[in-house]
Structures are given as C-alpha cells and as structure tokens.
Amino acid sequence: MYVCLCKGITDSQLRAAIADGGSEFKRLKKELAVGSQCGKCVPVAMAILAEENAKAGLYYEVA
Template structure:
C-alpha cells in the first residue's frame, strides 16, 4: 500500500526502514522523505512507526 503519494513511499519501505534502525519519525523523514511535501501521510506513517516499534519492543522483551 502506498503511504506517501507525493514521494511514492510504500508501507513495506517504511517497515524496512524501521527494521534498519530508523525508529523516530525524523529518521524516516530524513531517510525516505515521508511527510516532506503535503503532510497527509504523516498520521499513517506515525501509526506504522508505532506498530513496528511496539513489535520490536515485544521481541526484545521475550528474547
């Protein structure tokens, strides 16, 4: 699914960027450019970021 139409950024790209260590929104904005133009993608990008960070936190708590 496309999250950012302005930059052509997909949900898969966002998840991969978070997995690579971009755990803050500013990191994603710098790495991918998400939210840099119209800003309509920011709420969805933040939700994906929170979900991926929560998954990582659970993984580290269990491991």
Template sequence: MYVCLCQGITDGQIRNAVQGGCCTYRDVRIALGVGTQCGKCACVAKQIARETLGEE
C-alpha cells in the same frame, strides 16, 4: 500499499526503514522523505512507524 503519494513511499518501505535502524518516526522521515511535501500522509506514516517500533 502506498502511504505517501507525493514521494511514492509504501508501508513496506517504512517498515524496512525501521528494521534497518530508524529508531523514531523522525528518522524514517529523514531517511525516506515521507511526509515532507503535502503532509497528508504524516498521521498514517507515523502510525506504521510506531507499530513497527512496537510502541503502538
């Protein structure tokens, strides 16, 4: 599922980024560029990152 249409980022890519060493949503944002354009995806992207980090 696409989370960020501006950058073409999927939920799987966000999970992979977290599993690959991103410790915060901020890290994911820097690594993938998710939420850096229109910002509409930020809430969902943050939620997926948090869920994957286990701090739901």
C-alpha cells in the same frame, strides 16, 4: 500499499527502514522524505512506526 503518494513511499519501504534502525520519525523523514511535502501521510506513517516499535518492544511517549 502507498503511504506517501507525493514521494511514492510504500508501507513495505517504511517498514524496512524502521527495521533498519529508523525507530524515530525524524530519521524516516530524513531518509525517505516521508511527510516532507503535503504531510497527509504523517498520521499513517506514525501509526506504522508505532506498530513496528511496539513489535520491537520500543515505546515512545508522544508529546
């Protein structure tokens, strides 16, 4: 499924980038440009990031 329509980023691409060490949104934004245009994908991208980090046992407090 597409997460970011502006940049054409899929959930599979996002999950692969997270698995490759992108456990912070800032890094995903830099590497994939997710959330860098209209920003409507940010909540979904953050949810996927939280889900994948939870699977890996990484937990971050959201400010």
